[in-house]
Amino acid sequence: MARVRPLSGYPEWTPSQRVVEASFIEALKETFRLHGFAEVETRAVETVERLAGKSDAAKEIYTLTRLNAEDAADARLGLHFDLTVPFARYVEEFQNELAFPFKRFQIQKVWRGERPQEGRFREFYQADIDVVARETLPAHLEVEVAVVMARALAALPLPGVTMRVNDRRLVEGFYRGVGIEDVAAALRSVDKLDKIGPDGVRAELVAQGVPATAADAVLELARISAPDAGFVEAVEDLWATTVTVDDVDGAQDELRAGLEALVALVEGVNAAVPGTAVADLRIARGLDYYTGAVYETFLEGHEDLGSICSGGRYDSLVAGGGFPGVGMSIGVSRLVSRMLGAGVLSASRGVPTAVLVAVTDEASRTGSARVADALRARGIAADVAPTAAKFGKQIQYADKRGIPFVWFPGDDGDGEVKDIRSGEQVQADASTWEPPADDARPLVVRTV
Amino acid sequence: MARVRPLSGYPEWTPSQRVVEASFIEALKETFRLHGFAEVETRAVETVERLAGKSDAAKEIYTLTRLNAEDAADARLGLHFDLTVPFARYVEEFQNELAFPFKRFQIQKVWRGERPQEGRFREFYQADIDVVARETLPAHLEVEVAVVMARALAALPLPGVTMRVNDRRLVEGFYRGVGIEDVAAALRSVDKLDKIGPDGVRAELVAQGVPATAADAVLELARISAPDAGFVEAVEDLWATTVTVDDVDGAQDELRAGLEALVALVEGVNAAVPGTAVADLRIARGLDYYTGAVYETFLEGHEDLGSICSGGRYDSLVAGGGFPGVGMSIGVSRLVSRMLGAGVLSASRGVPTAVLVAVTDEASRTGSARVADALRARGIAADVAPTAAKFGKQIQYADKRGIPFVWFPGDDGDGEVKDIRSGEQVQADASTWEPPADDARPLVVRTV
Numbered sequence: 001m002a003r004v005r006p007l008s009g010y011p012e013w014t015p016s017q018r019v020v021e022a023s024f025i026e027a028l029k030e031t032f033r034l035h036g037f038a039e040v041e042t043r044a045v046e047t048v049e050r051l052a053g054k055s056d057a058a059k060e061i062y063t064l065t066r067l068n069a070e071d072a073a074d075a076r077l078g079l080h081f082d083l084t085v086p087f088a089r090y091v092e093e094f095q096n097e098l099a100f101p102f103k104r105f106q107i108q109k110v111w112r113g114e115r116p117q118e119g120r121f122r123e124f125y126q127a128d129i130d131v132v133a134r135e136t137l138p139a140h141l142e143v144e145v146a147v148v149m150a151r152a153l154a155a156l157p158l159p160g161v162t163m164r165v166n167d168r169r170l171v172e173g174f175y176r177g178v179g180i181e182d183v184a185a186a187l188r189s190v191d192k193l194d195k196i197g198p199d200g201v202r203a204e205l206v207a208q209g210v211p212a213t214a215a216d217a218v219l220e221l222a223r224i225s226a227p228d229a230g231f232v233e234a235v236e237d238l239w240a241t242t243v244t245v246d247d248v249d250g251a252q253d254e255l256r257a258g259l260e261a262l263v264a265l266v267e268g269v270n271a272a273v274p275g276t277a278v279a280d281l282r283i284a285r286g287l288d289y290y291t292g293a294v295y296e297t298f299l300e301g302h303e304d305l306g307s308i309c310s311g312g313r314y315d316s317l318v319a320g321g322g323f324p325g326v327g328m329s330i331g332v333s334r335l336v337s338r339m340l341g342a343g344v345l346s347a348s349r350g351v352p353t354a355v356l357v358a359v360t361d362e363a364s365r366t367g368s369a370r371v372a373d374a375l376r377a378r379g380i381a382a383d384v385a386p387t388a389a390k391f392g393k394q395i396q397y398a399d400k401r402g403i404p405f406v407w408f409p410g411d412d413g414d415g416e417v418k419d420i421r422s423g424e425q426v427q428a429d430a431s432t433w434e435p436p437a438d439d440a441r442p443l444v445v446r447t448v
Numbered sequence: 449m450a451r452v453r454p455l456s457g458y459p460e461w462t463p464s465q466r467v468v469e470a471s472f473i474e475a476l477k478e479t480f481r482l483h484g485f486a487e488v489e490t491r492a493v494e495t496v497e498r499l500a501g502k503s504d505a506a507k508e509i510y511t512l513t514r515l516n517a518e519d520a521a522d523a524r525l526g527l528h529f530d531l532t533v534p535f536a537r538y539v540e541e542f543q544n545e546l547a548f549p550f551k552r553f554q555i556q557k558v559w560r561g562e563r564p565q566e567g568r569f570r571e572f573y574q575a576d577i578d579v580v581a582r583e584t585l586p587a588h589l590e591v592e593v594a595v596v597m598a599r600a601l602a603a604l605p606l607p608g609v610t611m612r613v614n615d616r617r618l619v620e621g622f623y624r625g626v627g628i629e630d631v632a633a634a635l636r637s638v639d640k641l642d643k644i645g646p647d648g649v650r651a652e653l654v655a656q657g658v659p660a661t662a663a664d665a666v667l668e669l670a671r672i673s674a675p676d677a678g679f680v681e682a683v684e685d686l687w688a689t690t691v692t693v694d695d696v697d698g699a700q701d702e703l704r705a706g707l708e709a710l711v712a713l714v715e716g717v718n719a720a721v722p723g724t725a726v727a728d729l730r731i732a733r734g735l736d737y738y739t740g741a742v743y744e745t746f747l748e749g750h751e752d753l754g755s756i757c758s759g760g761r762y763d764s765l766v767a768g769g770g771f772p773g774v775g776m777s778i779g780v781s782r783l784v785s786r787m788l789g790a791g792v793l794s795a796s797r798g799v800p801t802a803v804l805v806a807v808t809d810e811a812s813r814t815g816s817a818r819v820a821d822a823l824r825a826r827g828i829a830a831d832v833a834p835t836a837a838k839f840g841k842q843i844q845y846a847d848k849r850g851i852p853f854v855w856f857p858g859d860d861g862d863g864e865v866k867d868i869r870s871g872e873q874v875q876a877d878a879s880t881w882e883p884p885a886d887d888a889r890p891l892v893v894r895t896v
Binding site: 048060113144380387441 | 527542
């Protein structure tokens with residue numbers, strides 16, 4: 001049989017790798033639910049018109065064609081490339097059935113027609129949370145969303161994370177204060193700091209017509225960071241030495257609102273999950289639509305992955321305006337793929353089974369099935385040996401799958417259960433015996 | 449804002465409808481895991497070549513094109529239209545990493561470019577289980593798979609189900625015995641019994657060259673059904689009165705093997721989930737590749753949906769031969785859609801939240817958050833009111849979302865909790881108070 005080759009950019013997992021991915025998704029859901037987020041699942045397709053609304057994403061869209069299409073009457077449809085576009089459409093479509101502010105989580109696959117490379121997939125899971133309001137979005141929700149994500153990440157068996165946060169008003173107020181007119185263009189340049197370095201950013205800014213002193217101030221601002229309110233004084237000092245003109249169109253008020261919000265954000269997140277948040281004034285986020293908090297999150301020892309969880313506050317979710325909100329998104333597949341690939345995480349086994357019930361001979365298979373059922377009735381995953389082979393073979397069957405216990409049935413539900421790792425074998429009753437908690441279901445373990 | 453219209457054939461749910469769908473999927477997973485099935489998730493795309501292997505499905509395939517493709521070098525890819533084709537490819541690709549017999553469940557969306565109509569979707573969930581072996585598949589697994597599915601369905605809050613089972617060897621042995629040469633063609637005709645009636649089937653059989661007496665015998669066989677071994681005598685009587693020639697090429701042995709297997713199947717399923725299985729000799733299943741047990745499952749009062757859970761035993765999962773197995777598949781979206789549409793099921797609420805913690809004023813928001821965190825620490829989903837509005841407004845916020853309890857914080861984690869349905873309000877401690885079990889998470893309830 002010819003070996004089937006994997007498709008580049010479409011990751012797939014062995015059953016035990018899938019245990020890791022599924023446990024991540026399950027843990028995320030549980031954190032989101034504990035915080036009152038409702039689940040939304042949208043269809044995978046949207047109209048191309050809607051998808052292409054963000055024009056720079058257009059090249060990444062996969063469109064659908066029926067293989068033997070007899071008519072061209074179908075609306076042109078494509079696969080969603082993120083969960084924000086479909087959520088915005090969902091909110092518009094279901095607005096009369098939703099209660100606002102609406103807190104939703106959404107964990108689904110998305111598709112991007114990008115050239116695949118390490119950590120870049122064409123099909124992958126994202127996990128998003130957003131809170132959207134109909135009119136006014138209270139500011140504390142910018143803290144709450146970050147706290148929920150910080151807790152969601154802390155509940156996963158990951159290395160440490162650092163959530164780097166900033167506030168658009170702070171940056172925009174500052175930029176305008178130092179005399180920058182095209183704030184969006186300047187932000188896009190600063191967002192490239194990692195790629196092109198300070199000199200590159202400076203050159204771009206100057207090319208945009210930003211005065212050299214203002215460009216220097218922008219780079220100086222980007223150097224400020226603190227895990228607490230300590231950044232405020234640094235920003236105020238920089239402002240005082242740079243901005244010598246009268247206040248430009250409320251820029252200082254905007255800066256102050258941003259400073260205050262950022263203090264609340266960094267302190268709020270660190271109060272909930274100590275040591276997680278850092279106010280980092282270089283965090284820009286390329287996208288135009290953020291208007292308050294912006295977030296990026298980095299994984300200790302895996303900073304090269306880029307941000308694993310990003311987002312921000314926006315004034316309107318939908319293109320026509322309306323529905324202010326705040327949201328964050330985790331790139332689940334990239335995260336799982338790195339953790340598996342780097343050998344950081346693995347599952348204790350690929351099957352849910354805790355106990356294999358042996359079969360002495362085919363005539364007594366029903367008795368073995370009864371033992372398995374007695375275990376299942378108490379939530380213990382059990383399998384019955386597929387053949388009445390020699391017990392050694394049946395133990396091999398369990399061993400090959402990582403099933404920790406083999407049950408040798410006696411009469412009426414009792415029997416003996418063997419821990420095939422230690423070899424220890426004890427009398428047991430299928431209606432009361434429990435495996436150790438760590439053996440009950442596959443466990444995801446940190447190996448590094 | 450222009451109303452966004454739904455896309456025909458792509459069902460989407462409100463948050464409380466999604467609770468029903470998600471609870472179905474979760475319950476199915478749990479039953480499958482308890483029985484030792486490992487989860488597999490495949491990518492959504494396969495090569496068109498592989499998808500089109502089953503030629504009659506080709507018209508249903510959605511192919512993918514990058515919107516702004518600069519090269520045509522990509523393999524032609526399409527979305528999977530079932531979970532069998534991708535599973536077969538997965539087994540081929542991962543065969544050296546899997547332990548056989550391999551028991552897997554797989555719950556994913558599939559896409560079909562069909563003309564949408566009631567209960568026919570273009571994007572929908574399927575839930576499949578299969579057991580595949582490398583060489584020989586023990587016969588008892590045909591019973592086991594049916595038992596697992598019967599239990600999975602019984603664990604859902606559905607009306608009663610009837611699993612109608614048959615055995616291909618029984619049917620083929622009988623057909624060959626009465627002189628039918630093209631057994632596959634005859635099976636496809638019998639499979640249309642519901643659509644074209646006995647006269648229509650008879651006409652088709654005769655047109656295929658089947659002698660009239662044999663056609664009558666085929667229709668007679670299709671009338672036999674029994675919830676136990678009672679069908680055996682009826683089949684043997686029919687055989688005795690119809691088959692007067694010498695045994696045709698082992699037809700009688702094949703019939704006998706089928707009879708024996710079908711007795712084991714119907715008795716086995718009914719022993720595990722009483723009243724579920726009926727041996728029904730009209731069950732044909734159109735697909736050629738079944739070689740043993742075949743299953744169809746009908747929902748009481750919703751027989752017009754057709755089979756909600758079907759499958760069978762096959763000799764080879766992969767096109768090149770090899771990997772005999774047995775599997776069944778539930779059409780999850782169709783089932784959920786019907787249950788929601790017919791008002792049979794609904795969720796007690798659309799949010800996970802059991803408790804809304806009220807906020808007296810913004811200065812004390814941190815105290816309210818502490819109460820919520822104390823509840824969450826014990827698995828109780830809690831939300832904090834978004835604004836410090838009048839308590840009446842905050843109670844309305846909870847009421848609108850179906851959140852059953854509102855907590856009015858006192859000092860240091862205590863306070864009072866009100867059941868907003870009964871109006872009952874009691875002193876409570878956030879570190880010990882528990883909601884009633886039925887209120888802890890949204891409940892899916894039978895309303896008919």
